[in-house]
Each structure stands twice: as structure tokens, then as C-alpha cells.
Amino acid sequence: MELALDIQNLQKKYADGTPALQGVSLQVPKGDFYALLGPNGAGKTTLIGIATGLVNKTGGSFKIDGIDFDAHPEKARRKVGVVPQNLNVDFFGKVIDIVVNQGGYYGIPRSVALPRAEALLTAVGLSDKRTTQARQLSGGMQRRLMIARALIHEPDLLFLDEPTAGVDIEMRRSMWDYLKTLTARGVTILLTTHYLEEAEQLAKHVAIINKGTIVADGTMDEILARYDEAQQQHKGYRGSRLEEVFLQLTREPEKPS
Amino acid sequence: MTSYEQWISFYTIVRKDVVRMLRIWPQTFLPAIVTSALYFLVFGAFMGSRIGTIEGVPYIMFIVPGLVMMQAVMNSYTNVAFVMFQSKFFNRNIDEILVSPTPPWVLIAGFVAGGVLRGVVTALLVLLVALVFTPLAIFNGFIIALFLILASVIFALGGLTNGVFAKSMDAINIVPTFVLQPLVYLGGVFYSAKTLPGIWGEVTMIDPIFYLVNGFRYGFIGKSDVSVWLAIGVLCALAALLFAVVLYLLRTGLGLRQ
Structure with missing residues (x-):
């Protein structure tokens, strides 16, 4: 196994x-x-x-x-990807930037990370919030944002x-x-x-x-x-x-x- | 990580910081401009006319490099200390980098580059303000740039150490007020060390800002209380020491990992 x-x-x-x-x-x-x-x-x-x-x-x-x-x-x-128990996003960052930046920390260029982030945000139902600051999201939306962020590097x-x-x-x-x-x-x-x-x-x-x-x-x-x-x-x-x-x-x- | 991936990670850390700085520009850049304008007005224009000259240059021209350096030091330090503390203490988004394969030295380089950018941009803005009050001579542009960058690197590294270690906001605020400001004021911003009586001239020699201010001033007026090469040597050694300390902290996780 x-x-x-x-x-x-x-x-x-x-x-x-x-x-x-x-x-x-x-x-x-x-x-x-x-x-x-x-x-x-x-x-x-x-x-x-x-x-x-x-x-x-x-x-x-x-x-x-x-x-x-x-x-x-x-x-x-x-x-490894991780969705922590406590909300740990940059609350003043835009949703799309938070996901794309996470890709950057794994060495993924923005040109690759951007379409990937768009697809992930669509998958977790946040595509219409892509330019919203994280602090303006509900608790449930912030958790879904953290899932998208954790998956950016596949x-x-x-x-x-x-x-x-x-x-x-x-x-x-x-x-x-x-x-x-x-x-x-x-x-x-x-x-x-x-x-x-x-x-x-x-x-x-x-x-x-x-x-x-x-x-x-x-x-x-x-x-x-x-x-x-x-x-x-x-x-x-x-x-x-x-x-x-x-x-x-x-x-x-x-x-x- | 490959070198290219490390570059992407570095760029991401810096870009995020620059976006933050520009978003809150009234907090990041404006205070330095206002404070410096007041210094130039009070110490330069009002009092300077009574003081006359120091080292053969008008007093206002003498204090400009020190005041520019003061803002570079303060801004590079507080930028990195605050960003690190906020991201580890308030919303814990430093974990975004800590879970990634980004090596500690890239994290340090990214945070320090953010601090250097803030320090250098602030310094340039303050220089522009200074031009309203006095013409500026440039004796050696390379020395000016070197000392400005060295100052920003050293104090960004200091800010990072403080940010990693700090357990409360007080610990972040105490250093600029009770450590940096005394060092700046006693580092020869407003006077020449040659004019200090007795032991005070020697005490000034252990203040790192003394070397920064003097080296930077040398770039403008071509005169310094200390050898420029000695100043460069002391500052490079200090930068290397601080880098080693921060690298140790990040590799072991002291202050960041439980």
C-alpha cells in the first residue's frame, strides 16, 4: 500500500x-x-x-x-497543502492576490498562477469576489478562500x-x-x-x-x-x-x- | 527550489509588500515628508541662520544628509518589523510562506528588500523636500547610494529580528522610540562629533548611525568625522552579523514556529 x-x-x-x-x-x-x-x-x-x-x-x-x-x-x-483551523489570510489583500501569491511562494509564475487561481475560485464559488478584500468576505467564504489557496500548487x-x-x-x-x-x-x-x-x-x-x-x-x-x-x-x-x-x-x- | 522559483518567491514577497505600502501611502510615506519639512524649517531655516556654518557648509546643508538618513533608518526598520509582526501575530499569514518550500534566506531577502525600498523611496522624497529649503551639492553619488542602501539593509534586518522575536506590539514600538531615536540624535545628525567635549566623541564612535550619517554626508559635502572605508567596513560587518542572526532564527523557527 x-x-x-x-x-x-x-x-x-x-x-x-x-x-x-x-x-x-x-x-x-x-x-x-x-x-x-x-x-x-x-x-x-x-x-x-x-x-x-x-x-x-x-x-x-x-x-x-x-x-x-x-x-x-x-x-x-x-x-502538501493546508487549510488551518484559524483564519489566516491577509484580510486587506484581494481574494485573487491571496491565491496567486500563495502560488508565488511555491515558485509558480503569475502567468501560470492567475488562470489556475481563477479556476479554483470558480470551483469554490468565489469567482465573483475575486477583487474583494478578504476582510469583506463572510466566515464561510474565507474558509473556501483558504481551500482555494491551499490548492494553487496542486x-x-x-x-x-x-x-x-x-x-x-x-x-x-x-x-x-x-x-x-x-x-x-x-x-x-x-x-x-x-x-x-x-x-x-x-x-x-x-x-x-x-x-x-x-x-x-x-x-x-x-x-x-x-x-x-x-x-x-x-x-x-x-x-x-x-x-x-x-x-x-x-x-x-x-x-x- | 530552482533559482528561477526562488526568484518568483522573492518577487512575490516584495510585490505584496509594495502593494501594501502603496495602499496605505498616507501612513507609509506622508509622515516622513511632513516631519522632515518641519525639521528643515525649524532647525535649518529658522535656527540654522543663527548657527551659521559647520565644517564650512551652511548648517541646513550640513543636517540634510542626517535627516534623510534618519528617515531611511526609521522607515526601513518599522516597515519590516511591523509587517513581520502583523503577519505572525494578528492574522498569522506568515504561515503562507512557512508552509511553502521558500528557503529562509529568500524570505529574509524578500522582507529586507521591502524595507530597503521603503527606506530608499522615503529618503528620495525627503531629499526632494530638502531641495525646497536649500540647494544640495553632490560630492560622490556612488557613496550616497551605497550608504543609503547599507543603512536600509541593516535596519531592515534589525526590524526583521525584532518582528520575529516580538511577542507584543509594545516590543515593536519600544525600539524606534527608545533605541533608534537616541541613536539617531546621538549619531551626529545635528552636529559634528569633532565639536563634542571629552569622552562623548568616543562614545559616539560606538553608535552605528554615526558611521551611516558620516558616510552619507561625505557623499554630499565631501567631509566626514570618520574614514569612509572604516564606516563601510563597520556597516558591512553589522549587516553580515544581523543576517546571520535572522537566518538562525528562521532556520530554527525561534519566535515563529512553536
Whole structure:
């Protein structure tokens, strides 16, 4: 099996001593739609930060499309696109410039990047906003802008860190439809989301991370097979099967009162 | 990255900065013009007529190079410090470059080139304002250009170091007010170091702006308190040191990567 991302024993301890990742190993097959799930503070964003070169790791190694990131960071970075959790565009920049400039940082000349950016903006439904400043876009539009920006250099592996947070249902559905066309074209997607029904519908493989450790990973069917009706503790609201498995694996044991 | 791709990345960083500078020109270029006009009016036209000459040239002609240099230094520094700090702290769009294959030295070159452009353009504008108040002699145009670019490079590198390290806006604002301005005022903008009493003449020698102002002034009036070659040597060494510091910061991720 060819791997788009191969992480071995990844560790991260922040300067204040907080252990964010404690020996995470993860294999993402090429062309997969892979969901990395976990509660807040589990280490998902740190993992993506390390894999995109934005966070320094304290141990372990990883390869992107077979390229060791430590040995060949420039080659590895070319393969990766990222849509971060927080909006990080130049709010005073024009939409088209933001996408084209991102191409420039990958060495793509404006003459090549411009038509590519136009096509991407059309694909994400922002072609009529091309000369609008990013600050004038809605939150959902800014997220779609970040998707277009992440794709300008045609990456093989796309990290999506909670890309639909705060996005309305209709826009979310159109985003997923577009992202599914990317995986159909061979782009590997690693997604983190708190909307587990999205992950259940979209992802072929799932990993669940909690407190910096992978507590479960496998195909979606394998993860869902861990659903155990007998372990249900809550009698009230019941979520999807993935939601229940997620809670079983990540829930803090109740302390005796 | 190939050399051509590195050039594209460099050009993109500079172009983005130039577009920003032009978009907010009342903040980037106008203040220097207004401030300098006031300096020329008060220190040059009003007080200068009473002071007479220094080093055999009219006082206003003597202070023009220093005031031009002051604006070049301030503008190149604040441009890079502010752009770096804003892009790493407020909207975090520095990540656009950090995730890309752009090597750290290209990032430095791009940011510094933006600062140099701002410094040089501001200096030229201030020179134009100076021409309203006094005719200017040019003794050596090459020396003028060299010192202007050296000053902008050094202080753009300093601004980049500050921008990478700063954890708050205060840290950005403190340096121009409490470090740069004293260095500028004590660096011989308004006086000749030869006129300073006792130890103050020697203290001035450790101020890098003293070398910049004197070298730059030499290009105009052909007179300097210090050897121009010594000044070039000191400034090149300072530029190399600052470049090494910034390169180390970017390669290790100190101040930028967690």
C-alpha cells in the first residue's frame, strides 16, 4: 500500500512542558479521505502543524509521499497543502492576490498562477469576489478562500483542520462535494472535524486521538464495529454510531462522588 | 527550489509588500515628508541662520544628509518589523510562506528588500523636500547610494529580528522610540562629533548611525568625522552579523514556529 503520509512515533512537548503528542504513529494511504478525530486539545492541530512544517517536533519522524521531511523539507513541502483551523489570510489583500501569491511562494509564475487561481475560485464559488478584500468576505467564504489557496500548487496531500467550523449547512455540503471531487482525482485528504456525521459519511479511514495518543485507527467499518450498545452510559440524547464509539474511547472515567 | 522559483518567491514577497505600502501611502510615506519639512524649517531655516556654518557648509546643508538618513533608518526598520509582526501575530499569514518550500534566506531577502525600498523611496522624497529649503551639492553619488542602501539593509534586518522575536506590539514600538531615536540624535545628525567635549566623541564612535550619517554626508559635502572605508567596513560587518542572526532564527523557527 502506497502511503501519502507515514508518521512514526511522533512526539511533541511544548516549552511549558505540556506533552501534546506522545509517540503517535499513523499511516494514511494515497488517495484516501482520512479523518483524524479527537476532543479539544487532543493533539490534532499539533500533528498537522508538524506535518506542514509549522511546528517543531521533539521526536519521531514522518514521510510525505515517501519523502523524509527532515532530510528533504523543500521537496516534502511541495506535496502538501493546508487549510488551518484559524483564519489566516491577509484580510486587506484581494481574494485573487491571496491565491496567486500563495502560488508565488511555491515558485509558480503569475502567468501560470492567475488562470489556475481563477479556476479554483470558480470551483469554490468565489469567482465573483475575486477583487474583494478578504476582510469583506463572510466566515464561510474565507474558509473556501483558504481551500482555494491551499490548492494553487496542486498538492498531493491536503490537510483540512476543522474546515467547516462555523460554516452553514448548505455551504458545508457544497464544500464536501468539491472535496470529494479532489479525492476522486487522487488527492489525499486528512481531515479533522468535530462534526462526526461528516467524517462518518466521507472518510474511508479514521484515527481517534486522545491526550496525544492514538486510541483507535482503522477503516470506518472497523471503527464502527467497536460500537458496543452495552457500554452506553447516557440515557438521553444519542448520537450516530461513530459519535458513540468516539465518546467510549475518549470519555474521562467518571470519578466517584 | 530552482533559482528561477526562488526568484518568483522573492518577487512575490516584495510585490505584496509594495502593494501594501502603496495602499496605505498616507501612513507609509506622508509622515516622513511632513516631519522632515518641519525639521528643515525649524532647525535649518529658522535656527540654522543663527548657527551659521559647520565644517564650512551652511548648517541646513550640513543636517540634510542626517535627516534623510534618519528617515531611511526609521522607515526601513518599522516597515519590516511591523509587517513581520502583523503577519505572525494578528492574522498569522506568515504561515503562507512557512508552509511553502521558500528557503529562509529568500524570505529574509524578500522582507529586507521591502524595507530597503521603503527606506530608499522615503529618503528620495525627503531629499526632494530638502531641495525646497536649500540647494544640495553632490560630492560622490556612488557613496550616497551605497550608504543609503547599507543603512536600509541593516535596519531592515534589525526590524526583521525584532518582528520575529516580538511577542507584543509594545516590543515593536519600544525600539524606534527608545533605541533608534537616541541613536539617531546621538549619531551626529545635528552636529559634528569633532565639536563634542571629552569622552562623548568616543562614545559616539560606538553608535552605528554615526558611521551611516558620516558616510552619507561625505557623499554630499565631501567631509566626514570618520574614514569612509572604516564606516563601510563597520556597516558591512553589522549587516553580515544581523543576517546571520535572522537566518538562525528562521532556520530554527525561534519566535515563529512553536
